[in-house]
Amino acid sequence: MAFNVSKLKSILFTDTDVSLAVKSAHGKLLYIGNTTVMLPEVFGFCRGVTRALALAMEAMNSTSGKIILLGEIIHNPFVNKRLMEAGVTIPDEADFKEIIRNSSNTDTIIIPAFGIEKNLEEQLQTHCKARVVDATCEDVKRIWTFVSSEKDLGRTIVLFGKPSHSEIKATLSRSLGHNCVIIIPKVASAEKLSRELTETASNKSVSLHPSKSTDPEKNGGIAVFNGHLMNPAALSLASQTTMLHSETLELTEILTDLSLAAGGTLHSCSTICRATQQRQDAALELCRENSPDLVIVIGGYDSSNTANLFRIVRSLQKSIFIEGAHCLSESHLSHHDPDSNETLIDEEMNWSEFKRIALLAGASCPSAVIGEVIRRLRQLLPH
Ligand code: SF4
Structure with missing residues (x-):
């Protein structure tokens, strides 16, 4: 199959209206009638996303075989579509193992930017004939190094x-051994966790049994694995790369x-990756100053970093996602x-x-999508 990479590249990486706004003499500003449209200092694709897409396009350029992505390359429907x-295939997660087993040496399998679970990676190493391109972001791998050594210490x-x-699932698979792992999705859930751990520390019974506790709905969003090994004196914390600082x-x-x-002491x-931090800081600066x-x-x-950008600005200004x-x-x-x-x-x-x-x-939003929004605003705003 011949892939049209140059067309894809221009769709994903360039947009005239965004370039004009960035180069504007007024500094990332556009005027539509009486309305000023502002862009922050830093926005859109991060280096991890750019690298993942560049690797995918390089693979498309160098093969005529099938290209298979083990999940969405990044969480943006425009990009995946x-x-x-x-011509790239994104199979259902349930079929990954079979696809790996049946791959041929003309195929290319790409690991997305969030990484994949450890057992799938092992299967790629042992049962895969296809060429494997690893687009896992280096910032995600840095977390894996940390959790792997903490796991080995039994913390x-x-x-x-x-x-x-996907990123948390991949990290969980490298965190869990003969130790307890707890996933908490929001700080509010930490209060429940705090109570549970305090009870554990004072040798009272623990209600977060592994069988029950892996159902986050019933535990204030907390998921616990190997709850019987929970040790409050040896806690180690790692955040998903895109959480709020x-x-x-x-x-x-x-x-x-x-x-x-x-x-004990907390390790x-x-x-939180630098790209996420930069976008959060730039968003706050833009809103506070303007x-x-x-x-x-x-x-x-589904983009975690975008949802968190929205969460930080909605407390300051009327905001929509x-x-x-x-x-x-x-x-x-x-x-x-x-x-x-919910979509409202x-x-x-x-x-x-x-x-x-x-x-x-x-960080996963292409310029083309930002440009389309600018063009739609030109139609909607009075001028
Ligand atoms: S948001 Fe951060 S962790 Fe995610 S791909 Fe970009 S640089 Fe990597």
């Missing part, structure tokens, strides 16, 4: 992240207190709430009331 349109590893996220600090404090109370590793009356956060609804231009129309808008995981329809949009709009884009 374009890759599939270009209780706390993973701060979403249990169903402020929340990670809060959690570090809670766990430090718990460890000290149990007579932690700074695992007080926009609307913030539009653009990205895939959209997937792309198709969410915006004259009479209504369709937007997403990452906490309830707002039918009372009055675009003329917005004079200062900030556009933020997650």
Whole structure:
């Protein structure tokens, strides 16, 4: 199969309107009628995403065989759709093992930016005839190095992240041995964890039994593995790369207190990636310095870093989280709430009331999608 890589490259990496805004003499500003549209200092694709896509395109350029992605390369529907349109296959997770077993030496299998679970990686090493391209982000691998050594010490590893996220699943598979692993998705859940661990420390019974506790719905979002090995005096903390820095600090404090109370010390590793941090800082700076009356956060609804960008700005300004231009129309808008995981329809949009709009884009959002939103705003805003 011949892949049209140059077309894909231009779709994913370039957009005239975004380039114009970036080069604007006013500094990442656009004027649409009486409305100023602002972009932050840093936005869109991070280096991990750029590298993963570059590796995928390099593979497409150098083979005429099948290209198989073991999951979405990044969490952005626009990007994954374009890759599939270009001929890349993204099979169901349930079929991965069979696909690896049946691969041929003309195929290429790509590991996505979030990485894959350890047993799948082992299967690639032992049962795979295809060429394997590893697009796992180096920042994710840094976490694996930390959790692997903490696991070998038998410590209780706390993973701060979403249990169903591919990155956390891959990290969990490298954290779990003869030790306890606890996944907590939000700081509020840490209070429950704190109570449980305090009870453990004072030798009271622990209610987070492994069988029950792996159901996060019943445990305030907490998932526990090997709960009987939980040791509050030997806690180690690693966060998903895309969590909020402020929340990670809060959690570090809670766990430090718990460890000290149990007579131990907390081991932690700074695992929020630089790209996430830069986008969060730039978003906050833009909102604080310019007080926009609307913030539009653009990205895939499964994208953790985009959801967290939205969470930090919505406490400051009226904010909406959209997937792309198709969410915006004259009479209504369709937007997403990452906490309830619901897509909402707002039918009372009055675009003329917005004079200062900030556009933020997650680390997996291509320029093309940001550009489409700019062009849609040109249609919607009065001028
Ligand atoms: S957001 Fe961070 S961890 Fe994720 S791909 Fe980008 S650089 Fe890597």
